[in-house]
Amino acid sequence: xxxxxxxxxxxxxxxxxxxxxxxxxxxxxxxxxxxxxxxxxxxxxxxxxxxxxxxxxxxxxxxxxxxxxxxxxxxxxxxxxxxxxxxxxxxxxxxxxxxxxxxxxxxxxxxxxxxxxxxxxxxxxxxxxxxxxx
Amino acid sequence: xxxxxxxxxxxxxxxxxxxxxxxxxxxxxxxxxxxxxxxxxxxxxxxxxxxxxxxxxxxxxxxxxxxxxxxxxxxxxxxxxxxxxxxxxxxxxxxxxxxxxxxxxxxxxxxxxxxxxxxxxxxxxxxxxxxxxxxxxxxxxxxxxxxxxxxxxxxxxxxxxxxxxxxxxxxxxxxxxxxxxxxxxxxxxxxxxxxxxxxxxxxxxxxxxxxxxxxxxxxxxxxxxxxxxxxxxxxxxxxxxxxxxxxxxxxxxxxxxxxxxxxxxxxxxxxxxxxxxxxxxxxxxxxxxxxxxxxxxxxxxxxxxxxxxxxxxxxxxxxxxxxxxxxxxxxxxxxxxxxxxxxxxxxxxxxxxxxxxxxxxxxxxxxxxxxxxxxxxxxxxxxxxxxxxx
Numbered sequence: 008x009x010x011x012x013x014x015x016x017x018x019x020x021x022x023x024x025x026x027x028x029x030x031x032x033x034x035x036x037x038x039x040x041x042x043x044x045x046x047x048x049x050x051x052x053x054x055x056x057x058x059x060x061x062x063x064x065x066x067x068x069x070x071x072x073x074x075x076x077x078x079x080x081x082x083x084x085x086x087x088x089x090x091x092x093x094x095x096x097x098x099x100x101x102x103x104x105x106x107x108x109x110x111x112x113x114x115x116x117x118x119x120x121x122x123x124x125x126x127x128x129x130x131x132x133x134x135x136x137x138x139x140x141x
Numbered sequence: 142x143x144x145x146x147x148x149x150x151x152x153x154x155x156x157x158x159x160x161x162x163x164x165x166x167x168x169x170x171x172x173x174x175x176x177x178x179x180x181x182x183x184x185x186x187x188x189x190x191x192x193x194x195x196x197x198x199x200x201x202x203x204x205x206x207x208x209x210x211x212x213x214x215x216x217x218x219x220x221x222x223x224x225x226x227x228x229x230x231x232x233x234x235x236x237x238x239x240x241x242x243x244x245x246x247x248x249x250x251x252x253x254x255x256x257x258x259x260x261x262x263x264x265x266x267x268x269x270x271x272x273x274x275x276x277x278x279x280x281x282x283x284x285x286x287x288x289x290x291x292x293x294x295x296x297x298x299x300x301x302x303x304x305x306x307x308x309x310x311x312x313x314x315x316x317x318x319x320x321x322x323x324x325x326x327x328x329x330x331x332x333x334x335x336x337x338x339x340x341x342x343x344x345x346x347x348x349x350x351x352x353x354x355x356x357x358x359x360x361x362x363x364x365x366x367x368x369x370x371x372x373x374x375x376x377x378x379x380x381x382x383x384x385x386x387x388x389x390x391x392x393x394x395x396x397x398x399x400x401x402x403x404x405x406x407x408x409x410x411x412x413x414x415x416x417x418x419x420x421x422x423x424x425x426x427x428x429x430x431x432x433x434x435x436x437x438x439x440x441x442x443x444x445x446x447x448x449x450x451x452x453x454x455x456x457x458x459x460x461x462x463x464x465x466x467x468x469x470x471x472x473x474x475x476x477x478x479x480x481x482x483x484x485x486x487x488x489x490x491x492x493x494x495x496x497x498x499x500x501x502x503x504x505x506x507x508x509x510x511x512x513x514x515x516x517x518x519x520x521x522x523x524x525x526x527x528x529x530x531x
Binding site for chain 2: 100
């Protein structure tokens with residue numbers, strides 16, 4: 008299974024090789040979707056984990072035990088497809104192309120799997136039909 | 142022999158149900174297949190359309206007289222101010238006006254759409270009172286059916302070309318062109334390209350004062366040249382302007398419009414605007430008109446303008462065509478930059494199709510302009526001078 012998690016870790020943990028531990032010790036495939044880590048300041052990391060259910064749970068327990076705050080990314084945004092005019096303004100700010108215009112029909116589509124939860128599209132939508140999904 | 146068709150001949154064909162009507166996208170392949178001359182013989186009308194945010198939009202309303210009557214001097218509609226420095230019960234509600242209580246969340250554009258949707262709107266007005274209009278204030282509700290005239294009158298719509306926007310600074314910019322991410326994170330553009338009305342009649346041979354158009358779901362007319370009309374722009378060998386040029390002032394009956402084709406737009410940290418759906422039929426009078434309508438995105442150019450420079454003349458980072466903009470990314474100085482539209486091509490196509498249907502069913506006839514737009518119009522700027530200067 009796959010799970011997206013958002014990690015916030017305090018300054019004293021920024022020197023810990025946490026992704027290495029997740030891979031090596033818990034046999035998880037990790038995919039770093041977004042990272043903002045500076046040595047000795049608070050860091051955050053958007054991570055996709057792939058592995059068995061047990062290993063994902065153990066890996067998350069390990070992170071929490073060393074003092075990392077773990078947030079789960081659920082449905083990040085809600086897109087009101089019926090009210091959409093398919094202008095494309097949201098695609099300008101979407102970092103992962105989760106919101107995408109089809110190059111033939113020019114209809115917008117939303118792929119929740121790809122969404123990083125950055126919420127920039129909520130601000131960018133001129134019709135205000137993209138809202139917080141949580 | 143060259144092809145010549147008159148408006149009368151084309152309208153006669155529409156009446157008889159035998160006019161050949163295609164969209165400005167469909168015509169491209171027809172010309173590729175048949176060539177200009179045969180295509181000009183075959184096609185009678187080409188439909189063009191756009192559905193983008195157009196701030197210079199608003200509506201004239203006449204509320205009717207109350208008893209005792211009032212000469213309204215300050216008017217709000219759902220808490221949004223309407224200009225009433227006109228006769229007693231006339232007002233103009235501008236799309237970008239913001240609510241006095243809700244800010245940019247609700248504004249003139251929303252009032253216009255609520256009216257179109259038949260919703261009740263709260264009308265409040267005050268007056269100093271006069272002998273002929275004694276009432277001092279009024280607080281009531283109106284709908285589009287309870288008032289007299291309600292017509293959209295937009296001073297500037299349907300720009301002929303528009304610059305694409307980029308941001309070279311290290312901070313995000315919130316603009317009427319959408320969000321521009323720092324460090325050239327994206328390029329936003331705002332025309333329907335090969336489907337856009339004025340790209341298909343670049344020298345205004347058929348689009349002029351009096352032209353009948355599709356406006357927000359009903360019939361409308363071009364009433365004048367739009368404001369900031371700048372026809373004396375640099376043009377390419379096809380006569381297409383390379384930067385924002387002509388604009389249209391349009392008018393139409395708000396009561397017959399549909400919010401399917403007109404929508405309020407709220408741009409974060411900028412304000413309110415309005416998506417306006419406009420469709421314009423282009424009669425194929427001769428081979429020159431056919432050549433104009435067959436020009437495709439790859440041959441339509443605009444400039445990329447840096448919005449991070451807060452002055453009238455913003456620097457240009459390069460020239461790009463609409464096929465490149467449509468592709469989703471372009472290469473600028475070795476960097477691949479994401480491109481995104483602000484104009485809905487999906488809706489633009491829908492309007493072009495709707496207009497096509499109206500014409501083919503004999504419900505929409507072409508109107509020859511009463512007067513042509515000037516080709517040599519330039520823009521003035523506003524300078525800050527004192528009383529003695531000229």
